[in-house]
Amino acid sequence: MPEVSTSLAQAGVVTKAARAQGKRIGFVPTMGALHAGHAALIEAARERCDLVVTSIFVNPLQFGDQSDLERYPRTLDQDLEVAGAAGCDLVVTPEVAELYPTWPEPPSITVTAGPLARRWEGASRPGHFDGVTTVVAKLFGAIGPCLAVFGQKDFQQLAIVTEMVEQLFYDVELLGIPTVREPDGLARSSRNVRLSPQARAAAAAIPQALLAAQASAAQGGGPAALTEAMAEVLAGARSLLVPDYTVVVDRRTLEPLVALGEPNSARLLIAAVVDGVRLIDNAGLAEPLEVPTVPHDRPERMEP
Secondary structure (H helix, E strand, C coil): CCCECCCCCHHHHHHHHHHHHHCEEEEEEECCCCHHHHHHHHHHHHHHCEEEEEEEECHHHHHHHHHHHHHCCCCCCHHHHHHHHHHCEEEEEHHHHHCCCCCCCCCCCCCCCHHHCCCCCHHCCCHHHHHHHHHHHHHHHHCCCCEEEEEECCCCHHHHHHHHHHCCCCCCCEEEEEECCCCCCCEECHHHHHHCCHHHHHCCHHHHHHHHHHHHHHHCCHHHHHHHHHHHHHHHCCCEEEEEEEEEEEECCCCCCCCCCCHHHHEECCCEEEEEEEEEEEEEEEEEECCCCCCCHHHHHHCC
């Protein structure tokens, strides 16, 4: 089992001492409810670093709805087992009062996510990314120079944190790890446990929609064709699945593309609410996806 500290400041003391000994620090920030996707992040840090630190902090600034904050799963004992098995050395579980001393009054100084947060998840969840940048800035400040590992499933978040690191001159190297998926291709998420069996079956349309868009791109389709391909697949699960957006964006600016340039410059983004549970996913145009293939011309097969 990893060591556990409830003090972010004390964790910073540990990482500073390790760096003084020439050790490289790996850092994986999380909100807990750890699953195989988080384990992959910790394992990536373990492969590259001498000391691996994982934070578990349910950040209240990321929740616009107090009930969502209260419902967020807190599974510390299980999280410690997952983190330890993946190679984590130190888990830090700070209290809200340490990061936000005036809480429930909002902090007087925050970090604004900027233009990258205005679309997509930022439009659907106002203030969410300001909460992300604020807490990540505090975590980076305490942990210090490190390799910080994030999952690509939250692609917009990764893009925003990347810009924050560049613009605020943090001595932090970022590493994005490909999305870890369930056997049917659904992206691993702490939210998946909230899906009923029927909703879980409908949610499988999301990765299938990404596959359909990739197939369209391989046949020379432009952004409009790719978007239509995603929408057609999602329509097959429409009884339980309500799409929010399906879009092809520039991977750096997150702006919608009107034409495809270099394949690596584009990203497919999807968000949908499945029986009350919001799910997101994304992929590159030629990125291998471990998703079982089903016929795209018969989306009704994905109905519960």
